[in-house]
Amino acid sequence: MGRRILSDATTVVTALLSSSCCIIQLLLNIFSYSCAGFAVFTPYRSYLTSTTLIFLSLLFFKSGWKSRRAWTTTMISLLLMVTPEIVSWLNIGSTTTIETSSTMVLLHLDGLGCLACANRIKNALAAVDWVESVSVFFDNSSAIIQCNDYYYDGSHQEQSTIAAALVQVIKSVDPKYDASLIVPGAGAQGR
Structure with missing residues (x-):
């Protein structure tokens, strides 16, 4: 049981790091704290994403495709990994037609x-x-x-x-x- 928790935690932590800790930074921003410096992970994002995907593959290999725990860990990890893209999409916003001067x-x-x-x-x-x-x-x-x-x-x-x-x-x-x-x-x- 301890190894499973460690395996899941390791997978989620690498996913969090691959997001340049975007979730943590967004939470800090809610409380008006400035940048926490997690962007230092950005150059390593592809390596951390690859590591997360390897950990997820091993998780499914060990526990099988029907494991609820494996699917939960996968969903959390994937959500964390795509957070920067979601934030980027939100930052750009939608194009509107402006009729005023x-x-x-x-x-x-x-x-x-x-x-x-x-x-x-x-x-x-x-x-x-x-x-x-x-x-x-x-x-x-x-x-x-x-x-x-x-x-x-x-x-x-x-x-x-x-x-x-x-x-x-x-x-x-x-x-x-x-x-x-x-x-x-x-x-x-x-x-």
């Missing part, structure tokens, strides 16, 4: 440690009443924000003014986060 702002983000950090920034920006849609991309540390041009006092605002307000929202999430406006066609010096 709006401005698209493209920001470069600094301080992102993991997908959960990107999720925190997305949620903070989405909570702003004049922000119409937000997509945050962890892979290239950027955000695309569609904003209503007429915010605050109802007067038209320039893109740089809107971007400055968005940067302040991002900095308010956690002091380690920062952002800068990306000017299309300006290259790296445009930031």
Whole structure:
């Protein structure tokens, strides 16, 4: 019995590590804790995923296909392994048609440690009443924000003014986060 529990625990732990501990980070974010540094496992994700799949194969080999315990461990492990993809999909969001006068702002983000950090920034920006849609991309540390041009006092605002307000929202999430406006066609010096 002890070996079975150890085998199941090892499989689930490798699945958790292969997710770069995304679940733990999301739970920490709920309580407003910053990045816990689990993104260090990201470069090893393919190895940890392979190890988890090997452990799952051994589990089925030892206990058979009809074992409820093996299927439960498999479902938990697979859910943990795909968590980063689910979070990434949620961060990108859906495309909406915007009929009001709006401005698209493209920001470069600094301080992102993991997908959960990107999720925190997305949620903070989405909570702003004049922000119409937000997509945050962890892979290239950027955000695309569609904003209503007429915010605050109802007067038209320039893109740089809107971007400055968005940067302040991002900095308010956690002091380690920062952002800068990306000017299309300006290259790296445009930031």
